[in-house]
Structure formats: structure tokens, C-alpha cells
Amino acid sequence: MTRTLLIVPIVLAGCAVPMEAWINPGVEATRAERTLLTCEAEARRDFPVAMQTEWNSSITIGGRFCDDPFCFGAARELPTARQRDVNADLRARSVDLCMKEAGYTKVRVPQCPADITPLQLSRHPGSTNGICLVDGAFALSP
Numbered sequence: 001m002t003r004t005l006l007i008v009p010i011v012l013a014g015c016a017v018p019m020e021a022w023i024n025p026g027v028e029a030t031r032a033e034r035t036l037l038t039c040e041a042e043a044r045r046d047f048p049v050a051m052q053t054e055w056n057s058s059i060t061i062g063g064r065f066c067d068d069p070f071c072f073g074a075a076r077e078l079p080t081a082r083q084r085d086v087n088a089d090l091r092a093r094s095v096d097l098c099m100k101e102a103g104y105t106k107v108r109v110p111q112c113p114a115d116i117t118p119l120q121l122s123r124h125p126g127s128t129n130g131i132c133l134v135d136g137a138f139a140l141s142p
Contacts, residue, residue, distance in 0.1 A: 019111055019133055022104040025126040029137055032104070032124060039098035046094060047087040054082045109133050116142045 022036060056079060096106070112118045112132035118139035125131050125138055132141040 017111060018108040020106055021109050021133055021136070021138070022099050023107050023124050023128065023138070024102070024104045025124055027103075027124045029120075029122055029124065035102050035104070036095075036099065039095045039102070040091075042098060043091040043094035047090040049085050050087045051083050052086045054084055055079050056082065109138070110141075112139055113142065118142055 022032065024032060099106070107128050109128050110132050112134040118132060118134055118141065120134060120137050120139045121131075130141050131138050133139065
């Protein structure tokens with residue numbers, strides 16, 4: 001029983017996490033989605049995915065041979081690799097600039113509760129008060 005009580009608040013807290021969305025009051029939702037998709041496509045074209053492998057190696061000094069209170073020696077751990085898209089930040093900046101030039105503003109809006117089907121809006125609202133996001137679209141908050 002105690003485990004259930006500890007898990008429930010964590011699950012509920014995850015639902016209320018605000019997400020970023022682009023808003024332009026009065027614009028039709030379909031037009032806003034088309035604008036975002038166009039900006040994202042341009043960003044992918046201008047800054048394509050470019051994966052790069054980064055190698056991290058570490059050297060630990062001390063701790064290999066210990067004779068209390070002194071430790072001597074060095075140990076080299078195996079290198080680890082990590083893949084990183086070097087253009088990811090440029091794509092994000094490109095989308096941000098494109099959307100701002102199109103008249104949109106980035107806002108933080110809470111996600112709609114999963115157990116309720118809110119009324120999705122066909123146009124962007126003038127304010128985010130009483131608004132939540134469902135599948136990335138603005139909706140009236142229950």
C-alpha cells in the first residue's frame with residue numbers, strides 16, 4: 001500500500017509539466033501547424049542531421065595500490081563513445097527564428113489531463129489562461 005501512495009504523486013506530477021508551444025492569437029490551428037512544419041523542414045534542409053562520435057576517456061590517479069593511508073598508481077578506464085548531432089542546436093535556433101518572423105511567440109502551457117477529453121480550439125487563443133495542450137494543440141482546460 002505504501003508503494004502505491006509514493007508512485008501516484010510522481011505520475012500525477014508528470015502530467016502537469018508545462019510544454020513549450022508557439023502561439024499567434026487568432027491564427028487557425030491548421031495554419032499554425034503548417035507554418036511550424038515548414039519552418040522545421042527548412043531547418044532540416046539548411047542544417048541536416050550530422051552525427052558525430054565523441055570519445056571520452058578517463059584516467060584515475062590513485063586508488064590502485066593502497067597501503068593505508070597512501071594510495072599509489074594510475075588506472076585508465078576504457079573509453080566510452082557518445083553520438084551527438086552537431087547541428088541540433090542550429091536547427092532549433094533556425095525554427096525559433098522562422099516562427100518569430102512569422103509572428104508567433106513561444107509560450108509554456110500545461111498538458112491537459114490524460115483522463116479528460118478537452119475541447120480543442122480551431123484558432124489560437126488570445127491568452128494562455130485556462131488553456132492546456134493535448135497532442136500539441138491548444139484546448140480549453142477542464
